[in-house]
Amino acid sequence: MGDGTRGIIALQEWQGWGTTSPVPTVVAEIVEDLKLLERDVDEQMTFGGKGGKLQGQFRLQEDKKHRATYQTLGDSEKKLQFYAARQIACRLLGSRGYLCQKCWLPMEEDCVCSKVTSCSLWPGIRFWLYMHPKDFLRQNNTGKLLWQVFGVEAATLCLFGIAEHEEIMWNSFKLAGKGKVWCLYPNKSAVLKSVKDAFGLEAVANSDLTATKTKEDKTLNFILLDGTWSNSGAMFKRLQDRAKSVWGDEDLPCISLSPGASAMHKLRPQPSWDRTCTAAAAIGLLSELHDLPQFSCLGLDEQADAVEDALTNLLEALTTRRLRMGRSITRKARHTNNIR
Numbered sequence: 001m002g003d004g005t006r007g008i009i010a011l012q013e014w015q016g017w018g019t020t021s022p023v024p025t026v027v028a029e030i031v032e033d034l035k036l037l038e039r040d041v042d043e044q045m046t047f048g049g050k051g052g053k054l055q056g057q058f059r060l061q062e063d064k065k066h067r068a069t070y071q072t073l074g075d076s077e078k079k080l081q082f083y084a085a086r087q088i089a090c091r092l093l094g095s096r097g098y099l100c101q102k103c104w105l106p107m108e109e110d111c112v113c114s115k116v117t118s119c120s121l122w123p124g125i126r127f128w129l130y131m132h133p134k135d136f137l138r139q140n141n142t143g144k145l146l147w148q149v150f151g152v153e154a155a156t157l158c159l160f161g162i163a164e165h166e167e168i169m170w171n172s173f174k175l176a177g178k179g180k181v182w183c184l185y186p187n188k189s190a191v192l193k194s195v196k197d198a199f200g201l202e203a204v205a206n207s208d209l210t211a212t213k214t215k216e217d218k219t220l221n222f223i224l225l226d227g228t229w230s231n232s233g234a235m236f237k238r239l240q241d242r243a244k245s246v247w248g249d250e251d252l253p254c255i256s257l258s259p260g261a262s263a264m265h266k267l268r269p270q271p272s273w274d275r276t277c278t279a280a281a282a283i284g285l286l287s288e289l290h291d292l293p294q295f296s297c298l299g300l301d302e303q304a305d306a307v308e309d310a311l312t313n314l315l316e317a318l319t320t321r322r323l324r325m326g327r328s329i330t331r332k333a334r335h336t337n338n339i340r
């Protein structure tokens with residue numbers, strides 16, 4: 001694949017969706033293949049439905065072609081990377097010119113960007129949104145809110161199965177060391193710690209006085225699994241496997257939020273958010289950390305509020321959209337307007 005083909009998804013367009021990474025190679029290749037196929041079958045690709053699915057005759061042709069490609073891939077890692085990149089390529093092409101790049105809502109009708117207030121996250125914390133490709137550019141994804149509010153350096157997108165993204169994330173984890181990496185995942189089979197148990201004795205560096213070098217070492221990295229409940233098992237497994245190869249055979253440290261203490265239980269308006277509303281998990285974590293004495297002066301409560309405001313705006317926009325489109329809203333959705 002020549003370098004000229006990368007131009008099909010320009011760097012600026014790619015990064016506009018919320019990442020600082022280069023355009024992933026496999027995504028660029030698949031976009032190029034789609035464009036070539038479009039020329040070969042002399043039919044424009046069209047997308048529709050949820051998830052940026054290809055439509056019509058083009059879809060049938062592409063289906064045949066991508067299945068054939070998939071079969072030729074030797075190992076399961078290559079297959080996973082191809083699967084992830086194809087999802088992302090289709091979503092990129094299907095959302096172009098339709099979704100707002102920042103809030104991932106239809107830009108003409110529903111964009112909520114004017115209502116989002118940005119806020120600085122305490123620099124001792126960094127969030128990683130480990131996102132399933134099927135959640136990429138989804139309107140009801142809530143992980144995107146974190147980098148809308150805190151910026152892409154404080155809340156970084158890492159797409160599952162995209163080698164470039166996973167390298168960036170794991171390089172940061174290697175620098176940070178195992179003791180500074182935590183996964184928020186309420187998995188019974190994982191070793192779980194409460195926020196208090198994990199961080200109750202944590203020394204908090206004064207970020208004003210700490211040199212950049214030592215600050216890097218002290219940053220707490222939190223991985224938020226951003227996908228449906230059924231996909232998050234595979235995502236967690238992949239993190240565990242990588243953790244084992246990097247740090248030996250120990251499990252990836254996991255923390256669980258106390259039930260009831262977080263916003264998570266108030267804020268689930270749609271079945272698709274069941275148990276995995278990512279923004280609510282971040283709100284819960286910041287709130288619980290704030291309750292620990294040594295974290296109490298860092299403004300984490302205000303930072304949690306900023307995410308909650310953004311989440312409320314998103315829920316309102318989604319509810320408005322559903323009503324406009326004549327869809328029913330769930331019983332839970334009616335309560336979301338009361339939440340601040």
Ligand SMILES: [Zn+2]
Nearest residue numbers: 100103111113
């Ligand atoms: Zn927007």
